[in-house]
Amino acid sequence: MKNIDEVWIVDFGSQYTQLITRRLRELGYYSEIITVEDCLKVIQESRPLALILSGGPQSVFDDKTDYSSFFTDPSLPVLGICYGMQLIGQYFGGTVVKGISGEYGKAHIVKKKHSELKDKYDVWMSHSDHLENPGSELEVIFESKNEYIAAVKHINKPIMALQFHPEVHHTENGDDFFNYFFDSIAKVDKNLEFSSLLEHCRVYLKSFENAKVLCAFSGGVDSLVAAQMAYEIYGESLYCFFVDHGLVRYQDNHHIELLQKNLDFKIEVVEAKDYFFEKLQGVSDPEQKRKIIGKSFIDIFEKKVKEYQESHNIEFTHLLQGTLYPDVIESISPFKGKGKSVTIKSHHNVGGLPERMKLKLIEPLNKLFKDEVRQIGSLLKLKDEWLYRHPFPGPGIGVRVLGELTGDRVRKVKESDQILYEELVSQNLYNKTWQAFTVCIPQKTVGVKGDGRAYEEIIALRLVDSVDGMTANFSQLPYSFFEKVASRITNEVSGITRVVLDITNKPPGTIEWE
Numbered sequence: 342m343k344n345i346d347e348v349w350i351v352d353f354g355s356q357y358t359q360l361i362t363r364r365l366r367e368l369g370y371y372s373e374i375i376t377v378e379d380c381l382k383v384i385q386e387s388r389p390l391a392l393i394l395s396g397g398p399q400s401v402f403d404d405k406t407d408y409s410s411f412f413t414d415p416s417l418p419v420l421g422i423c424y425g426m427q428l429i430g431q432y433f434g435g436t437v438v439k440g441i442s443g444e445y446g447k448a449h450i451v452k453k454k455h456s457e458l459k460d461k462y463d464v465w466m467s468h469s470d471h472l473e474n475p476g477s478e479l480e481v482i483f484e485s486k487n488e489y490i491a492a493v494k495h496i497n498k499p500i501m502a503l504q505f506h507p508e509v510h511h512t513e514n515g516d517d518f519f520n521y522f523f524d525s526i527a528k529v530d531k532n533l534e535f536s537s538l539l540e541h542c543r544v545y546l547k548s549f550e551n552a553k554v555l556c557a558f559s560g561g562v563d564s565l566v567a568a569q570m571a572y573e574i575y576g577e578s579l580y581c582f583f584v585d586h587g588l589v590r591y592q593d594n595h596h597i598e599l600l601q602k603n604l605d606f607k608i609e610v611v612e613a614k615d616y617f618f619e620k621l622q623g624v625s626d627p628e629q630k631r632k633i634i635g636k637s638f639i640d641i642f643e644k645k646v647k648e649y650q651e652s653h654n655i656e657f658t659h660l661l662q663g664t665l666y667p668d669v670i671e672s673i674s675p676f677k678g679k680g681k682s683v684t685i686k687s688h689h690n691v692g693g694l695p696e697r698m699k700l701k702l703i704e705p706l707n708k709l710f711k712d713e714v715r716q717i718g719s720l721l722k723l724k725d726e727w728l729y730r731h732p733f734p735g736p737g738i739g740v741r742v743l744g745e746l747t748g749d750r751v752r753k754v755k756e757s758d759q760i761l762y763e764e765l766v767s768q769n770l771y772n773k774t775w776q777a778f779t780v781c782i783p784q785k786t787v788g789v790k791g792d793g794r795a796y797e798e799i800i801a802l803r804l805v806d807s808v809d810g811m812t813a814n815f816s817q818l819p820y821s822f823f824e825k826v827a828s829r830i831t832n833e834v835s836g837i838t839r840v841v842l843d844i845t846n847k848p849p850g851t852i853e854w855e
């Protein structure tokens with residue numbers, strides 16, 4: 342970032358690299374991930390506050406790259422983690438040996454050398470090669486039970502290396518090691534302030550002069566914060582569009598109305614229910630539904646752009662997006678595309694507008710994590726209840742009615758979702774769950790309503806606790822809450838006699854049902 346000094350995390354491909362960045366930012370050190378190649382290119386001219394060499398799946402014996410430029414400036418602090426430790430060990434004359442059994446999982450480490458760290462820690466190990474002998478320049482500060490070297494520091498340079506992963510939560514008090522590195526070894530002060538992050542975003546936005554900006558506005562925290570910042574810079578040259586594809590919840594329509602009343606920039610609601618419904622008719626395959634919804638979003642935006650060209654003589658030049666740092670990190674990972682990952686679900690946000698529209702991207706949040714975006718939103722005086730809404734997927738209710746969409750089933754989800762939402766809010770439980778929604782199962786079951794037999798469809802309740810949606814546990818809210826919700830749904834939503842609760846964790850279940 343232009344106005345903030347950075348700690349660079351050199352990505353050797355560990356699955357935990359993103360976590361290191363998050364941890365450091367939470368501790369107050371602004372850090373960014375950099376690829377090995379980029380770091381080797383720029384390290385001679387630019388000096389970061391410190392370098393963190395991440396873990397990685399390879400072996401130092403197979404890596405012939407010359408990393409001496411990481412160590413030529415004797416005052417540049419370097420912290421190696423796992424693979425990074427082996428590189429440091431090798432560079433400073435230690436002996437790294439090829440792993441036979443290695444160490445995986447929890448390990449107990451014991452202090453060897455006086456420092457302000459505690460005497461013992463339980464840590465998370467995941468390595469096969471290891472540093473067997475530290476050589477004459479490194480001294481051992483922690484050893485694991487089986488006498489593997491667990492941590493070393495340089496005798497007179499600001500360099501430290503850890504064989505374990507302080508960034509994962511399985512390591513007890515992992516932050517102690519980061520704090521020790523920054524305070525006692527690197528002597529680097531905390532430097533992350535949300536006001537500077539905001540200032541950086543503003544400088545970035547100002548660099549797009551005379552832009553006519555189109556914003557696909559969902560009302561979620563990312564597009565809200567991006568649009569509010571952009572409005573301060575572009576004023577009336579920002580045009581926000583909320584596409585109502587008929588697959589949004591009542592709370593989303595209300596939310597947009599509320600934002601329209603409370604915010605200075607204009608949000609145009611694009612009515613597109615019929616268009617989406619027509620395209621989705623007769624389609625029951627989840628992947629096909631997702632693709633059709635994604636493609637229809639693009640069609641609607643293309644139409645809007647044309648309409649503004651023809652009727653208002655406005656030529657859009659840029660597309661504003663609330664892309665966050667995790668999406669960017671994924672796309673720069675050195676192993677992207679090399680693995681054999683299968684598509685579980687085609688996610689879509691209005692990300693890929695087609696080339697032919699010739700819109701340049703503006704992504705002011707692409708160095709930030711969600712919690713930082715929320716903090717910036719607070720600085721912009723956006724309300725907490727807008728910034729802490731649950732996530733809602735682009736395809737919306739389209740993937741919450743199983744199989745083919747019908748107007749009646751969409752209504753069942755909308756009405757039941759509204760009841761669930763109202764109860765969460767009124768019972769003060771909204772912030773006790775990460776995401777909560779209802780799903781229509783188009784299967785009739787028998788019940789009794791009044792004095793008669795009912796043969797109607799099912800609503801499932803899905804409530805999960807999560808940090809980032811990658812893994813999740815079902816939310817264990819009080820039974821009395823579920824009872825009230827089920828009772829209201831069966832009484833108030835016509836066509837529903839049975840309510841079930843999804844108690845599957847992710848994995849193996851995904852959060853959405855389709």
Ligand code: XMP
Nearest residue numbers: 687688689690732734735736810851852853
């Ligand atoms: P899954 O179902 O994959 O969901 O466990 C993880 C998180 O992602 C959300 N989700 C989406 N978000 N576009 C989005 O913007 C999508 O197509 C999409 N599909 C799932 C889901 O709601 C959960 O928060």
